[in-house]
Amino acid sequence: MAAPLTPDRLLAALRAEGVRVVEHPGWRTRNRNHKGAWGPVHGVIVHHTVSSGSAASVALCRDGYAALPGPLCQAVIDKEGRVHLIANGRANHAGSGDGDVLRAVRAETATPRPDSQDTDGNAHFYGFECVNLGDGKDPWPAAQLDAIERAAAALCRAHGWSAASVIGHKEWTATKTDPRGFEMGTMRSRVAARLATAARPDRPAGSAGPGTPAAPRHQPFPGSSFFTSATSSPVITAMGRRLVAEGCSAYEVGPGPRWSEADRRSYARWQRKLGFSGSDADGVPGRTSWNALKVPYTR
Incomplete structure (x- = not known):
């Protein structure tokens, strides 16, 4: 919402x-x-x-x-x-x-x-x-x-x-x-x-030099299947830091790069903060809640 x-x-x-x-x-x-x-x-x-x-x-x-x-x-x-x-x-x-x-x-x-x-x-x-x-x-x-x-x-x-x-x-x-x-x-x-690029208030779109495309400002949604215990990525760490900043932390340590139960509980708090409930607040990121979190772009 x-x-x-x-x-x-x-x-x-x-x-x-x-x-x-x-x-x-x-x-x-x-x-x-x-x-x-x-x-x-x-x-x-x-x-x-x-x-x-x-x-x-x-x-x-x-x-x-x-x-x-x-x-x-x-x-x-x-x-x-x-x-x-x-x-x-x-x-x-x-x-x-x-x-x-x-x-x-x-x-x-x-x-x-x-x-x-x-x-x-x-x-x-x-x-x-x-x-x-x-x-x-x-x-x-x-x-x-x-x-x-x-x-x-x-x-x-x-x-x-x-x-x-x-x-x-x-x-x-x-x-x-x-x-x-x-x-x-x-x-x-x-x-x-x-x-797909960072906001550029003083330049028209596409004015970056050839071969130097600007990185996105925020991490694109990687898909719900990305969030499993097998995933270890700096994107998970960046997500966790944003959840902490939003007051949604359920971490005792971290956050770290591997998707964990603490990540899921923290993300569920974020979903509830946005107004989601029931199965829509199960702690597995969806596109709407992910875009609202604005996770910084991470290579």
Whole structure:
């Protein structure tokens, strides 16, 4: 389970990813939390605004209109690549969608084609409204696509999510067509490539010299089968140190490189801290809890 980012953490995550942020007055407390739940959050939905101009689009998404009160997203991404923060909390952007899609996003697997309207998406998704007419002809400048990639990666990195947590509005509900003009599969590939390296706020993706790829910031999930008594790896030690740092230690000695019962008990404490229970808190790492732990990359 993922609690929504606080305003300070959201701002820090975006800036760490090199996003050009514009903070609009009142964004930290503007929301629709009085109308329903906000969280746990599981992903990001990308939209197009069906509008033009940065100022007009920001005003529209901030204030909404008679049939749909604002805010209509947490942030507006304009054609110049600026991310305008206008709200923090529940926003009228996702509406009702398919619960099977939400379950796939939570599991970080490919989403099915949406065919129902049984789940409140406003409670569980951040929303980025991107300035575009949505007619299939209005261009998507490189700076805007780069900002979408960076902003989505920032939230995924902050929550320990993979790029599978980033979807388009049309992937949430069959009643929508946005975003129109670029492929969400391509955008997820861009986000995944960015997440595979450390955050670089001052350099565009791929600017490292040839032959010198940057190492990932966090250890990728090695799979549940990795965690057996036969495994001896510095990754286990790094994991244990993170569990100690999170106040989840069941160690009398160590942690060390060989997977042990103390590792399992410590990891079960971490799973319970995240809100898991029953068989989901058995002490065997899964992808969601592992990504949330943020184990430093270890060779």
